[in-house]
Amino acid sequence: MPERYARQELFYGIGQEGQKKLATKTVALIGCGALGCTSANLLVRSGVGCVKIIDRDYIEESNLQRQALFDEDDIKNNLPKAIAAKKKLQKINSGVIIEASITDLNPANIETILHDAHLIIDGTDNFETRFLINDYCVKNFIPWIYGACIGSVGITMTIVPGETPCLRCALQDIPPFGTTETCDTAGILSPVSSVIASIQAAESLKILTDNVASINRHLLKIDLWRNQITRLNINTLKESSNCKTCRNNQFEYLMREKYSSTTSLCGRNAVQIAPTNGSTIDLSTLASRLETIGRVSFNKYMLRLKINNYELTAFPDGRTIIAGTDDLSTAKGIYAKYIGM
Ligand SMILES: [Zn+2]
Incomplete structure (x- = not known):
């Protein structure tokens, strides 16, 4: 379809040459x-x-208010987000290769998952994963774009290793657990996430078409309710911060042999709960074992067991999400009782 990208090719920053470059690039979205x-x-849509x-x-x-690729049928069909997104995106543009991984990015699998990515976009909700991405990207000189939203506020920063400060230059260490609000505690206005994601996409288009000179070099904060845009100058941070990651090449998140196997979402x-020994789950075997215990539904992507006040969702990669508690030991007990690995 020669017409498909006509308007984008007309744009001076991209042109036919930039469009050709885009077609050769792989982007990974984490989250x-x-x-x-x-x-x-x-x-x-950009190709x-x-x-x-x-x-x-x-x-x-509660995701449907802002997560624009999903609909009510996806929930009825028990689709994981990665699969529902792939189905929708493939309908939008059949010329793009879409790959879906239903998994948690961790130090053990990051190399396998990201080895061919030219650029990484942060769609995560936690700093542990962001610092892991930062380590991987700085080490391998891969650009990535940080983004986070809460309430009416969104923040973004573009990281081009070797050229800009990295996320750790700006944030030093992970904020202590519980001190940062999340969209589950403070809510979120959906236009804020649209704005931040649009900036992340624009930054991606610049980098992927070799227009790095045009990237955003500030820590950009936008508050759509109070009508405030703040641009924090971070240009000198790399020199002044003595950053563990990009100044001293200490990739501690990447080097972690043990990562949190039990995580409160x-x-x-x-x-x-994720197995640390790499074991996987055969969903049909698990289903036949659990059928007499509670209400079980499953497809090839996930299995769900509803029992008492809990809902267990197991995935083929070995992970189980236990809803109905945020207490780690309670969850481990339920896991041991029903999944039992
Ligand atoms: Zn740094």
Whole structure:
């Protein structure tokens, strides 16, 4: 379809040459929530060669307010976010390769998942994963775009290793757990995530078409309710911060042999348990074992067991999300009782 990208090729910053470059590039989106859905939609429509969607979760009704690739049928069909997004994106542009991974990015799998990505977009909801991405990208000289939203406020920063400060230059260390609000505790205005994801997509288009000179070099903060735009100058941070990651090449998040195998999913009253020994789950075998215990439904992507006040969702990669508690030991007990690995 020669007409498909006509308007984008007319734009002076891209042109036919830039369009050809886009078609050869692979972008990985870590997390397919509000930010991931919107940036994926924009990049797939723009004709990026391959878009990889990495997400660990399933769709809930409260996601539909802002996660633009999902609908009510996806929830009825028990589709994980990565699969629902892939189906929608493939309909939007059949010329783009869309890859879906239903998994949690961690130090053990990051190399395999991201090895062919030219650029990474942050659609995550936690700093542990962001610092892991930062380590990987700085080490391998891969650009990535940080994005986060809460309430009416969104923040973004573009990281081009070797050229700009990295996320750790700006944030030093992970904010102590519980001190940062999340969209599950403070809510979120959907236009904020659209704005931040649109900036992430625009930054991606610049980098992928070799227009790095045009990238945003500030920590950009936008508050759509109070009508405030703040641009924090971070140009000198790399020199002044003595950053562990980009000045001293200490990739501690990447080097972690042990990562959190049991994670409270912030504000969701749910806990994720992941096996550290790499074991996987055969969903049909598990289904036949659990059928006599409670109400079980499953497809090839996930299995769900409803029992008492809990809802267990198991994935083939070995993870189980237990909804109905945010207490780690309660969740481990339920896991041991029903999944039992
Ligand atoms: Zn740094």
